[in-house]
Amino acid sequence: MPVQTTNSSHGNRGKGLGLGLALGSAVAFGGSGVAAKPLIEAGLDPLHVVWLRVAGAALVMLPLAVRHRALLRRRPALLAGFGLLAVAGVQACYFAAISRIPVGVALLVEYLAPALVLGWVRFVQRRPVTRAAALGVVLAVGGLACVVEVWAGLGFDALGLLLALGAACCQVGYFVLSDQGSDSGADAPDPLGVIAYGLLIGAAVLTLVARPWGMDWAVLGETADMDGTGVPAVLLLAWIVLVATVVAYVTGVVAVRRLSPQVAGVVACLEAVIATVLAWVLLGEHLSAPQLVGGAVVLVGAFIAQSSTPAKGAPEPVAAGGGETRLSPSENAA
Structure with missing residues (x-):
């Protein structure tokens, strides 16, 4: 009994x-857009800020890439x-x-990704969903309609909304791709190595x-305006x-290794609230x-879709999805 109590306390501390x-x-992650928008408004192109x-x-992650260089040969497609x-x-x-549009709206639109993944599962893979x-999905789409105020004829910039939807679609492709190696057991790629090489490849493409x-x-040597307050651009x-990148990705990986992917995914939904x-x-x-009510409905829909995901290989209908902090159903990264 003492041993069981000790293990239980260690487990609770680990989960905490x-x-x-x-x-x-x-x-x-939620603070990335808030820090990036003043730089964009100061004169930097959005693509330059991303680069x-x-x-x-x-x-920063280059040493990890060197450590996991075998991934280049084993998982080039991933x-x-x-x-x-x-x-x-x-x-x-x-x-x-x-x-082009508010940070919160862009991120809430991006949270359509779980619904879009379910669409992939249902209509492309032809598998039933719960x-x-x-x-x-219905809640997420309905909440999004409130966020973008469809009754006002889309009061936000249409191109900005399309770009946010593009971000959601990119997440869908990422989820579908990463799921291909989720059942590899001991041969599953180390998520930190995947992050490191993903950043290197992304930097090369960008x-x-x-x-x-x-x-x-020169903008980086000046100050950027943050709602009337000057903040050094380099800061x-x-x-x-x-x-918003290195710490966010690494803490997300460590968190998922201590929690289930579903729990970590639900906590990740707080990113939209925080942003x-x-x-x-x-x-x-x-x-x-x-818009606030709609945003809450979007997050509730994402929560339900995420928490309805059964274990891999289960016979019941499936659901899939999640936030920025997952790499795959078994080992999450970003």
Whole structure:
């Protein structure tokens, strides 16, 4: 009995630490848009901000890439997909979206990804989904209609909404791709190595697309306006690279190893809440009451869809989805 009690207390402490790390990861991810938007408004192109974020984080994670260099031979398709979709695609679309629409709205649109993954499972893979998961999809879509205020003829910039939807679609491709290696057991790729190579590949692709040699580097030596307060641009960039990328990804990985993917995914849904609150406080981006209610409904729908996912190989209908902090149903990364 004493041994069981000790194990139980260790398990509870581990879960408590995992929840704390998952929440920290959500806070870190949620702060990326709030720090990036002032840089964009100061004169940097959204693609240049994405390149700075990804390239800076890739340099920090380079030692991990060297340590896991065998992944290049074992999982080239997974690394390429992660770099193109989860890193370059999601970030480029998201940062371009927040240059045109509020941060909270862009992130809530991105949270359509769980619903879109369910659509892939149901209509492409032709596998049934649970009724609870289907309800989550309906709630997410209905909540999104409130967020974008469809009754007002889409009061937000249409291109900005399309870019946010593009970020959600990139997440879908990332989830579908990463699921291919989720049942490899001991041969499953180390998620930290996948992150490191994903950042390197993403940085290489974004270098060709963003062409950073034409960037206005002088902006980084000036101050950026954050709702009337001047903040050094280099400080905002350091937050984006070190906290909103490196720390966010790593704490997300450690959290998932201590929690179930479903629990970590639900905690990750707080990212949208945190981003909305930070944008409200730091950027003065106020959302209307219907938008706040709609955002809550979106998150409830994402929660239901995520928590309805049965174990892999279960005979019952399936559901899939989640937030930025997962790599696969068995080993999550970003």
